Amino acid sequence: MDNHVVLTMRGISMTFPGVKALDNVDFTLRKGEIHALMGENGAGKSTLIKCLTGINAFETGEIHVEGIEGPVVNHSTLDAQKKGISTVYQEVNLCPNLSVAENLFIGREPKTKLGTIDWKTMVKKSEAIMADLDMNIDVTQNLEEYSLALQQMIAIARAVDMECKVLILDEPTSSLDDNEVEKLFRLMNQLKAKGVGIVFVTHFLEQVYAVCDRITVLRNGQLVGEYPIDALPRVKLVAAMMGKDFDDLASIKSDESPVFSDEDLLIDAKGLSHKGTIKPFDLEIHKGEVVGLTGLLGSGRSELARVIYGADRNQTGTLKVNGKEAKINAPIDAMNLGMGLLPDDRKAEGIIGDLSVRENIILALQAKRGMFRLLPMKEQIELADKYIDMLQIKTASRETLIRQLSGGNQQKVILGRWLATDPDFLILDEPTRGIDIGTKTEIQKLVLKLAKEGKSIIFISSEIEEMLRTCTKMAVLRDGAKVGEITESLTQETVMKAIAGGGTNE
Amino acid sequence: MKGKKINSNTLLLLITIGLFVVMYAVGCVIYSSKGFTHLQTFLNILINNAGLLCIACGMTCVMLTGGIDISVGSLVAMDCMFLAVGMEQWGLNAGLLCVLVLLIGLVFGLVQGFCVGYLEIQPFIVTMAGMFFARGMTAVICTDQVSISQNAFFVGLANMKFEIPFGAYTNSKGVLQVPFVRLPVIIALVVLVLVFLMLRYTKFGRSLYAVGGNEQSATMMGLNVKLTKLKAYMLSSFLCSVGGICFCMNTMSGSVRQALGLEMDAIASAVIGGTLLTGGVGNVIGSFFGVLINGTISTLVKTNGKLLSSWSSIAVAALLCFFIVLQSVFAKMKDSKK
Known part of the structure; x- marks a missing residue:
């Protein structure tokens, strides 16, 4: 292995029931670099991270970590932590009801001679850690007293103090404001200077170009490529993520757009x-x-x-x-x-699987009328038939349960539901x-x-x-x-x- | 943010203590003629509630993890019945019986803790099963009320008086009354101090808070959440057995209907003392004052003499509402600050 490489993942594959979540993916992380892992939702970023930290088990492939002989397989986050791989998630994984110092040291508290917790030393050490990262806060206060950004940074401080070689930041910025993001970046750069390899998972393009040195792009569970930041301008990054080769795109002329008045x-x-x-x-x-x-x-x-x-x-x-x-x-x-809304997650927000096509179609209209003004059955049947016909919904009958329909037909039923309210x-x-x-x-x-x-x-x-x-x-x-x-x-x-x-x- | 050292949890504790002081002071003023001002009145509250205090300490630990243990009342009844029948009918040694009772507590807690921690069953359901089991076992041991009078050793322990060197007074008949406490009070106070130190200075104690604060985080930070929960329920049942022995020294009897609803008194004391049902926040000092408030209310009602004893339940209900509302107000304030 190259001296500067701290982590290599080779040929990682794993399947979820019915889906190839990762297909032969490689990933390399070098010492002291901030490496963005990019891809659209479902591209396999999180799955790759979870394979690394032991939350998911991968089927084929090997992981090598600097300083450890042979391939590494982690069975839990704790396992990964012991091997120097720490993860900070989008939701802060600390205890809000404990003090900052305790959050930094819980599980490995300094002890007195009697075997009891040495609060004095713990506070002193915590102050040193926080000061080291240019954060001068009262470490005896409860974590919940501090802003989310600070909590995020305390989580990172804990990870770093556990002597990690690889720090994974999984969407750490999604709940932070611009100022807080700025602080986080400063911290990331400090850690980079100390030689920590950082994996930065995010969907904010701006942020990638603000701090990262290298980008690995995934799409549909496959590796698209690894690029130095300079070699991949934004447009190309977007094209890589979306699976369109930018240069090959045929430009389609749009029709003349109609004019709307105020x-x-x-x-x-x-x-x-x-x-x-x-x-x-x-x-x-x-x-x-x-x-x-x-x-x-x-x-x-x-x-x-x-x-x-x-x-x-x-x-x-x-x-x-x-x-x-x-x-x-x-x-x-x-x-x-x-108004009517056809939600994107039709399983969770749209269809009610155990109701019939007819019932699913009249649902919104019924809700609009209110519970106590039941739509007459005759009208329900008329409406259902009208939209089954109009949208060409392929169903055995109007009383078939919607979950027995194919995805496209379910979608049409929901569309019919909203059209029935005459929006x-x-x-x-x-x-x-x-x-x-x-x-x-x-x-x-x-x-x-x-x-x-x-x-x-x-x-x-x-x-x-x-x-x-x-x-x-x-x-x-x-x-x-x-x-x-x-x-x-x-x-x-x-x-x-x-x-x-x-x-x-x- | 600087300088403001008191957070809302400390404030809740201070309110509890303040409430106790006010309540007791009011009692002193209104019932001074009935002897409320004597030190012994306060000591009697301690004597009567020594068992409850032990149980509340254990309950607090379980509630810190976000759980609950409603088996404690029945377990006390079972302990008392076991002690009473063991001494009176089986003629066993009292010391041996006490050790057995403590062992029963540990095993009882081990099973409950295993179900909650490792099988991940709802604590309410698990301890409800424990509650029915213990109450049933009490009747299996004996269905009659059994009084302890034969066992000289146990009777001697129960009648031990520890005199307090101050606060003595001469009553109307000219007899000097020296204030005293009994053995259960000493036991309960030792338990209180030990649990307090454990919560503050041991890894297990802090783990209880961490688990209650955020279970997932606690796991991620490398704590053994399952074991922590198991230990919490073991501790609760063990302290409950200690409390059971104290309780028995007060009642000197075993009965199927004994300690009915005691678990609710323990939970109420913990809640009034600032322990959150959601876990992660609380302290045995608070629970101690919760027990004292509970005891003061019933003493006030008893001293009055005319009020039905049910009024003390109503007063506790009102207090519970007050504290729960207070807690949620503080929680809201905390949220809006962000």
Whole structure:
């Protein structure tokens, strides 16, 4: 092994039932480098980390750690820690009810001659550790008294003090504000100077370019490649993550976009936000307009839609619907204003598996009417048949349980559910994910048809081509904020550039 | 943030202590003619609640891990019955019986702790099973009420008086009354001090807090969460048996219906003393004052003489509400500070 390499993973594979989560993945970490592990959700980042720290068992492959003879297999986090591999997770894994000093030393407390805990030494040592990292805080206070960022750094301090060679930071910044991120980066650079190899898992592109030396990209459980940071500008990184070779992309000319007047304005959002998920954004949607939300997974696409719909409570700004200010505190308010949301996770948020197709279709309409005004059975049957027919839902009968249907057909049932409420405004979050190409085209056609009828639609999809075909306007999101809108020259190229964002690396 | 050393948990403890002082002072003022001001009144509270204090110490440890132990009342009944029948009917040595009772406590706790820690069953369910089992076993040992009067050694222990060198007074008949405590009080106070030191200065003690604070984190930090829980329940049942012996020295009898609802008194004392049901926060000093408050309320009701004894339950209920609301208010304040 190379002298400067602290960790090598070779040919790691593992399968979850039915899915190849990792397929022959290599990863190399050198001493004193910050190495970003990038990929969209489901690309295998977390699985790779879990294989390393012993939470998941991998099937094939080898892991080598500097200073340890032979391949290393960890069976638990503790096991990994003993071999110098420490992990700091997104959620701080410390005890909020104990003091900072205790959190640093629990499990390995300094003892007095009597075998009791030596509080004095513990506090003194803790102060030294924190001072070493330029943090002058009262270590006798409970952890919960400090901000999340500080807690995060205390977790890192604990990991580092346990003499780790490899420090894994798994999405450590997702709940931190800009200032706190800055502090964390300073700490990371200090550790780097001390020769610790840091694996930085994040989906914030800006942050990668701010601190990292090297990037490894995964996609669908496979290794895309390892690149020095200079060799991989943003746009190329995005292309690598999304699986599109940027140079080969054929530019598709968009149709001439229709012109909307202010009178047709249906949704007028100004400065809406939800703490921790989406920063304040403005968004205008006209009648008959299809607006696409684009960005990498986790960039805040669904979160933006959730705020408008009231699934996450809006905390700032104003929302006007049809020119009137609207207070949306819960989805039912949005429904009463004629909105509908097709959630992206249809298993968890959409279908109710043990109800029939008919019952699933009338669900939203029934909810809107209220519990005590039961929809007459005759009407229910009519509605169900209408949408089964209109959306060409392939089902044995309207009374078939929805869980027996294929994914695409389930999706259509849910779409039918919202169409039954006769909405003016529909939010479709990944309506085409996991369904076959034929059905995809049908859904796209349906979206266009609905728009022609004057309904407004927010369309969220990971497939840019699909959005180019349906949307008249695209809002671009990055790192939990809306960063721009594209209305003219909607091409794959402009959209991908916008997703990747500006900056020095372009 | 600097200079503000008192966090909300310390504040809760101070409120508990303050409440006890106020309550006792009010008693002294209202019932001074009935002898409430004498030191012996306070000592009697200790004597009557020595068993409860031991049990509350164990309960606090279990509650710190986020668990609960509702088997303690029945276990006390079983211990008392075992002691009474053992001495009166089987004619066994009292010292041997006490050792056996403590062993029973350890085994009882081992089984409960194993179920909670290693089989990961809900503590409430496990200890409820323990509660029914112990109450049932009490009846299996004997269904009658058995009084302890024959065993000279045990009667001697129970009647031992430890006189306090101050606070003596002469009563209306001209007899000098020297304040005293009995053996259970000494035992209970030793238990209290030991548990306090254990919680503060041993790895096991701190592990109890860590487990209650965040179980997943405790695992990640390399603590043996399962073993910690097992030990907590063993400790609780053991201290419960110690408390059972103290209890028996007060009642000098065994009965199936003894110590009914004692587990709830122990939980109430711990909660009033600032222990959170969710775990991770609490201290035996708080529980000590919780026990004292409990005892003071019933003494006040008894001294009054006219009130139904049920009024003490109602007072405890009100206090519990007060403290739980207070705790959640503090928790809210803490959240909003962030």
